[in-house]
Amino acid sequence: MSGRNWMLRRMLTEMVRNDPEYQDGNYPSPPRSLRIASAFFALATNGGTLAYQKVAPTMELADNYVDTQLAQPFTLDANDFLYQWAASRGYNPAPGLEQVQATVLAVNAADDERYPPETGLMERAMQHVRHGRLFLIPASEDTCGHGSSGLARFYKAELQELLLSAPRRASM
Template identity: 55%
Template sequence: FVFATNGGTLAYQAMAGTHAQADKLVDERLAAPVTADANDFIYQWGSSADYNAAPGLSKIKVPVLVINSADDERNPPETGILQAALKDVPSAQLLLIPASAETRGHGTTGMAKFYARELEQFIQALPQR
């Protein structure tokens, strides 16, 4: 599952650009021990299946920094879904991280090196309370 929804196409191309490299990578991943609890995994996916944040977006009045990567497989920017949703959040700004061999698709948002500077600037610009 992780292969299909997390990793970034350019990164996978760099790691496994040939059939032999791809087979080796898949074999290594399949041989790795499973550390996630199956019940937790099922609960997480089940609980998000019918969640729809759209009706509440217009209620957001505070500044929001939305971070996505151009190679995100779960939330691909090409669909325009995120951009359309952000129209309901006037205080939101989108940071779209360009795809590269170093990004990891949906996993890129867990890599602060790609947005730390922008996040710091965003936080510093917030009104003082």
């Protein structure tokens, strides 16, 4: 956890913790900053630059999009929210990558805002996974940044190939 990804996560939690309505976690109702912080993080780190430009090519459409996001039903608990985001503090899978025995297809998107491929972090990490490879989803108006890796249509063929070619272990 590093770079802009960690910085934004840290800012996300600071926005809520520093809201006077948070009251050190003893709030009678969720602090208003929680909804804004959550919507901000989602817009900043998930959605894809080209996709957002396509749905909001004008300031008015961009404002409408933000208004719609802020009007969504919201049921998050502030303490749970802070715990979830703080849980990534200190996360580092690197020491165990050499021990991975499974065949791995790591999927990332060229427009991923949280794990931008230009940092080279994923490429370097995958060099330590014996039977692993990285598939990078090309950016387009149809991708949605960090959210693209959750949409199998972008890597269906690569996943099918992996499932057909991966060595099988004898069952016990």
